[in-house]
Amino acid sequence: MPSVRDIAKSAGVSVATVSRVLNNSPRVSDEAKRKVLEVANRSRYVATVGKRSTTNIAFVYTGESSLGSPFDATLMRGMALGMEEFGFDLMVLDARRARRRHEAYSHMFMRKGIRGAVLRTTAPTVDICRQIADEGFPAVVVGSRIEEPGVSYIYSDSRQTSQEAVDHLTGLGHRRIAVCLNIVDDSDHADRLAGYRAALASAGIEYDEKMVVRATALREGGAQLIRRLMGMSPRPTAVFITDPYTAMGALNESRKAGVRVPEDLSIVGFDDAELRYMVYPEMTAVCQDALAMGREAFSVLNEMLSIKPAPVSDQVKTTSRSTVIRRSMQTWLEVHDSTGPCPP
């Protein structure tokens, strides 16, 4: 564990200069900055003020993630439970804004006294998760299944329940069942599509690519979806919508377009909070427990942090990759009023 004094000696400057570089003080030459950052990053420097051990956990989002979404909000509430239970403090951080140029993610975390991170990511920013895992920093991805080596995650296994959802539709006599996926592909939506296909297969219905529709994860995406479905011929009599907001938008647009739910169209949606009760009609949905996921994230990090890191010899710089923990949470199907028998 190098100190500022070690770095100073190695970089050929004073500790004062090292400290200035590490804190972005304006009065420092580019040359000194370059030298210090080079040594600091190479030696995996972590700031430990007076050997103080902080207990901050960061909730890291990546700018494109929707911090105010019901899922994130519920997640946050779950994390608040974890804070109490495991005695951590929670910091909210935008991974891309908070980091400085040429700074390793783990360095950025340590600079802020963060011991572990809960990562929230979307498909385009998966590389951030990979990089953090590569640096060996204790982190867990929540709400996405990132199949990269070294990446820990907690996700909801929605494949089985998605299949049940579509089984529910075939059980009601539906044969022309559409599925709506997000415009960006991720493992979750792949799971749901797999569940959809399995259910079709078990009901002896042939898979038809034209029944797979893409929409944005917004109200407007759901509206678009309904307009698309109504233009199809033959029309689907049911649709499985894999995103909460899209499902909500679809329900509302149906009403505007004069499509009766469930008489003309059965809709199975997705819910990670309470949305299914807010819409009309109350929505049959595949549900996941974002609250429990938030709490579980802290449990996982607690486990990671209680494993003592292997002592790194001064000579060999091993990449001390942290333990990989992967957990899957249950989802369940709730049948409400947006699904009904297939129209004749």
Place this chain on the structure above:
Amino acid sequence: MPSVRDIAKSAGVSVATVSRVLNNSPRVSDEAKRKVLEVANRSRYVATVGKRSTTNIAFVYTGESSLGSPFDATLMRGMALGMEEFGFDLMVLDARRARRRHEAYSHMFMRKGIRGAVLRTTAPTVDICRQIADEGFPAVVVGSRIEEPGVSYIYSDSRQTSQEAVDHLTGLGHRRIAVCLNIVDDSDHADRLAGYRAALASAGIEYDEKMVVRATALREGGAQLIRRLMGMSPRPTAVFITDPYTAMGALNESRKAGVRVPEDLSIVGFDDAELRYMVYPEMTAVCQDALAMGREAFSVLNEMLSIKPAPVSDQVKTTSRSTVIRRSMQTWLEVHDSTGPCPP
């Protein structure tokens, strides 16, 4: 600004013991703990590690506040904007869990490296806000108007718009207009009641206490409300519901009870996020911009923190009360489909 060494001298112990007390180390006698905490609290101790100045802002809720509500979620998104703009980091904190016994709030904040606080409170926990203000810690209450000396706040002035909302109803010919308030009284709901009364007065309608109904700020509260209203005689033809979730619950229960909205009952709700678009029919509502409030909170704290505190002489311990800043944000009325002409 006392240091651990000053406190040690004053309390008659070593700096090591002071540090142990301040960090809840188990190996310390009650006697030493008492002496140190006494001096630390009296001298307004703040931890400044190596004169490092942290830039953490805390989002403080009080356990009873609903962290996962749309309002708080949107607020959080707004604060994320403020983080970027003003260069702060955000920490999430439960005021009551995080604090230790006999610890002043400002001490607790400083122990965690927090420079300023955004407070989210409900009526029963107003005293926490008052106490933090009394300690002179830079803090701003968001979403409540706390008329206590020294307390800064940002709130939505919903009085005027509430009046407009009820004007809208009287303009549609309604005469028997109920209002639904939260079961706990706070200044916001008082404002909305005042707006309601003003609108009645200007329309020449007499104020009737029986038309003031209380409900919890939950879906179920809204359901209860509808059952109450339907049992009244004569029945109100319109209701102004001052909480988003209550309004949502009322809309859904109306449908279940066979009450048509707006044909039988006009509903004006309240919205601080996007709820008005999620329900059916889309809800006429008094809207506030929680996003802007979150951002504004950081602006206010930035202002507070850039004012240098008066230097405290070693002899006179003045209570350095921080500047009081109060801002009000605009609310607006959006007319959608849950209000209509008064039935004959």
Place this chain on the structure above:
DNA sequence: CACCTATGATGAAACTGTTTCATGAATTGT
């Protein structure tokens, strides 16, 4: 051109808070 002044980068030293280690006191087990 010479000289003074302002600015900027830097390091030694001073300072802040935390932890380790040694020490003496108190408690407990046999």
Place this chain on the structure above:
DNA sequence: ACAATTCATGAAACAGTTTCATCATAGGTG
């Protein structure tokens, strides 16, 4: 009753940050 263990504590060592003095350089003015 005595040894062993545990506990509370302070001195010292250590980690990071900032202040202050120093030196170099650039720029304006006679």
